[in-house]
Amino acid sequence: MDRKIPVTVLSGYLGAGKTTLLNHLLGNKQNLKIGVLVNDMSEINIDAHLLEQGGLKRTDEKLIQLENGCICCTLREDLILEIDKLADLDLDYIIVESTGISEPIPVAQSFTYQEEVLGIDLSAKCRLDTMITVVDAGRFWHDYQSGESLLDRQQQAVEDDEREIADLLLDQIEFADVILLNKTDLLEEQALEQLFSLLQTLNPEADIHQTEYGKIDPSLVLDTKKFSFDKASQSAGWVKELNNEHIPETEEYGIASFVYRKRRPFHPERWMKWLEEWPAEVVRAKGFFWLASRPDTSGLLSQAGQSLAIEAAGPWIAAYPPDEQASLRAEDEELEARWHPVYGDRMTELVFIGIGMPKEQLMKGLDDCVLTDEEMLQDSTVFSDPLPAFV
Structure with a gap:
């Protein structure tokens, strides 16, 4: 294959607005044939249902649902297998919506070297283009200061998943090329500007955009050519300090x-x-x-x-x-x-x-x-x- 298919990955904690963003992008795709990989941890696959209702079946996109698990751990092999299948289709672009409890680094690693057990090298067919993290402006401080784990909220990926929600939020923020501070209508202007400034300090390398209902110019998140694993690994504010x-x-x-x-x-x-x-x-x-x-x-x-x-x-x-x-x-x-x-x-x-x-x-x-x-x-x-x- 001469041309590698660019891939954008959507991360962000549960309820931040990833699916709304995805629907917005699909509705403004300007004749691009986009393959979509949805990973939803709930048994009823609410995200996939919304995508279908949003008209996905009437477009050229192909939808693949991964069930019962999260990209960051149990389903990483599934992720690699399904993206490998998508990459063989006649597509212009691939968007991966990871579950809200997924850490972005293992997802990015899937595109950077050959998976030994499966023998699949995604980097031969795909190019990881942009890592996006969606942040819920209205709930960020509530979640960040809650002191709760995924287990406390019954949102764990596996039975003994005791990851702290605050750690997960930072993992997603610190390893992003683009941060969308979403639901900005829920905060007063000064509180919003303070949160925006904090995100800039936590990840000085990321482009940060304020959005409502996930509405953004697709050119800011698709085919940006921003992703570099080495750069993303050094982008956190604490690393720079x-x-x-x-x-x-x-x-x-x-x-x-x-x-x-x-x-x-x-x-x-x-x-x-x-x-x-x-x-x-x-x-x-x-x-x-x-x-x-x-x-x-x-x-x-x-x-x-x-x-x-x-x-x-x-x-x-x-x-x-x-x-x-x-x-x-x-x-x-x-x-x-x-x-x-x-x-x-x-x-x-x-x-x-x-x-x-x-x-x-x-x-x-x-x-x-x-x-x-x-x-x-x-x-x-x-x-x-x-x-x-x-x-």
């Missing part, structure tokens, strides 16, 4: 970000106490930390709304045997540049994004968590460690 690409503050709405960097480890008890009193003004935090009681392992902190998790990010290079350290430093200029003669690559780098954050107060609180000069001389085994074990 860690890479020293500072995001400008929007002082009018109090939205700001900063990086806390320290060449000293946290005292586990003081760090735990600080985490338990998490500042409400912080909307998003992510990064790596050095814990005095676990000197060989880098910790990863990730916060979204009321969801806060710590886990292992892998061993510090400084914990490797000396010959391996030397080899890795020789291969990596960036690692070599930040290498400390005593601590190696051990350091804390945490990004904070928030609204009305008392930066100086937060910095002081974090400084109070690090070891004192006297504590730096002590062995790591002497520190009492109440933090959960790293996974």
Whole structure:
């Protein structure tokens, strides 16, 4: 096949307006033959029903329904198989509407390398063109600050799916080329502008458009040629801050970000106490930390709304045997540049994004968590460690 079929993927939490957007695009497709893949987690396939009522059967499009599951996990193989079938049809374009609980990264990965079990290489037939995330302006803060998991809301993909809704919302926002802030008629102007500015800070690379009822010029979401896996993987605001690409503050709405960097480890008890009193003004935090009681392992902190998790990010290079350290430093200029003669690559780098954050107060609180000069001389085994074990 000479020409690869461009694909747009629609993501967004349940009820954000993906189906309304899809119907709008199909109604304004300007003679394009569009294949549509709908993935609906409900048994009655409401989204597919709406599509049929919207006239899909009277057009050149082909509709494929995936039942009982979500693209991000159980049905990824089905997704690949069905898109492979669509790609063999005489189509100009393919639109995938993923379920509201789907994470976009696994969907994007389906287009970037050969699926070994199935032996299908979608990249030979298709070109992932645009990753769109639809955000519900009216419900964003309610969902983001709810502290609920998919399990709490009985929206889980599988029986033990305990993903936090706030984490899912950010996964969808941070890995998008285009963000549609939909249902803008439900917010007052100032609240809408503040939310718009926050989305810009969470994903500075994305084009953000305000919409009502999913109405948008199709040229802004179809055949944009915007998607690049490498670029999307680095598009999140917290990643840019860690890479020293500072995001400008929007002082009018109090939205700001900063990086806390320290060449000293946290005292586990003081760090735990600080985490338990998490500042409400912080909307998003992510990064790596050095814990005095676990000197060989880098910790990863990730916060979204009321969801806060710590886990292992892998061993510090400084914990490797000396010959391996030397080899890795020789291969990596960036690692070599930040290498400390005593601590190696051990350091804390945490990004904070928030609204009305008392930066100086937060910095002081974090400084109070690090070891004192006297504590730096002590062995790591002497520190009492109440933090959960790293996974």
